[in-house]
Amino acid sequence: MIVPPMNSPLLSVDGVTVDFDGFKALDTFSLVLNRGETRVVIGPNGAGKSTLCDTIIGRVRASEGRILFEDADITHLPEHKIAQRGVCRKFQAPGVLPTLTVSQNLELAAQKDRRWWRALRQSIGEEVVSVVDETLDRVDLTARRAEPAGLLSHGEKQWLEIGMAVATGAQLLLLDEPTAGMGPEETRRTAELIRDLGDERTILVIDHDMSFVEQLQAGVTVMHQGKFLFQGDIEEVRKDPEVAAVYLGHTA
């Protein structure tokens, strides 16, 4: 297998506009994410961070511009086809399947063949079982594998969903506020998990908890009112007067 070189673009968001009846949630927004890169997108509420995620996974459609993944145009593909190409998202509110067990949640994610008639069997492939075990270990849920996911604590649900995204084998992980509702210790462990994942995957994280963003040690893109505002490392973001103005509520 030919492994594409690092530092070649994996995802390009190219001049995308999303128009909700006249309100531009994204306004000619562009972003390029290289293979193996971890990037954090921050911005005040309503900056369009979640809409960016929604647009990449096909939940919301761009009225202008296009989205390229592995050099193919995915702007108009159905959602499940985009996911099959290797883009997986963790939602802001944990989207685990509450009535299924923790393992079953991961099994669904780890399954490679997602056509419905392939599900007409009782057994689970060895390959899937090993991915599930590995992921359980990684998100520290091995002890609770047989419990319904609905019984997990909020933080554990967040981890399980990150684990599901990982288990799909997706190249690109979109993590929408992965530490929402977590305490400082859980946040620290989540940052560790994401740094660990960042060694092998390309990750786009959305958050506005600055201490968490610091712990990720990644490049930061700042959005404001659907537009690109600034890009740099966390120190540069801190020092930038325009970013400060946006966060303090003044117009720059």
Added chain:
Amino acid sequence: MSDRTAAALEKFQAFSARLDRLPRWTPYAVVAVLAVAAPYLLSSYDLNLLGRFLSFAVLGMGLVLLWGHGGVLSLGQGVFFGLGGYCIAMHMKLSDLPAGELPDFMVWSGVTELPWWWAPFENPVFAVLAIIAVPGVFGALFSWLVFHRRVGGTYFALITQALALAFATLLISRQDWTGGFNGLTNFSNVFGFSFADPATPRGLYWVTLIILAACFFGLKWLLSSRFGVLLRASRDGENRVRFLGYDPANFKIAAFSIAAMLAGVSGALFTLHAGNISPALVGVVPSIEMVIWVAVGGRHSLIGAIVGALLVNFARDRISSAFPDLWYYFIGGLFILAVTFLPNGLSGALDRWRGSKA
């Protein structure tokens, strides 16, 4: 508490403790023995009723798959029940006739030639295949159209109800093709077995029981397969499933089509037991009643669906023979009670009772 009630309570507790010591499969064995013994224990009238209601249970189990595990409420199962029923009824009508003659109601309506789509039903193999294929294909097409447009929930239920209304109206209005309001009736034999022969009803009961058992075990397998897991996952988190790379619409379409085929088989078996099929059995009200059987028995449980179909329909038979006007009040009240106090039906209540003891 008086001494007598205390003693009675103690006796009951001792009895229930003894029940708990029996092997887990005991209730299944008891039911199986009763089902096999029924033809020798029941009057021919009651055996006929049991056969009809076991036919209904086949449809009910389809609703467990579709509604209980797929989260899709269909108020139009009567349509598929009717399609299956009319398929076998058309065959029996044609097989009763000398070659070249038309069914009586067509003659009365001034039809001179058998409609082209009636003709193949003379062939018994075609008719049997059609009982499954016609509802299955129609169900697949209908649900494909609707689910790919992301219509769900209440809107879906309303569309299926409209479908039931349209189907019953169509049957009534095309009297020359369907026998109209009276439907199809007066069959003398099925596949050469005369209904006048007392062995035929008994044979029909066995056929129904075997089909019911086959559907039960088939569905049990399906619900425990990965398909079942994905169906429940689509019910609880459609978006999560979609963004894991599955198309939830396909799982719902498959469940809807299977439920439609089971409804077709159910309708055909019922028609054999009842000796007629008519628009009154397939419209809006019967379709809602079908949902109530399953709501009462428990929509997540196959056994619940069978129990619900039997219980509600035997109650219907007893109540409507004693008080013909009261039945609809009764079933309406039953539905409200089930939804309010037993959201998971009798099987859910039983699970809770077992859970509280454990």
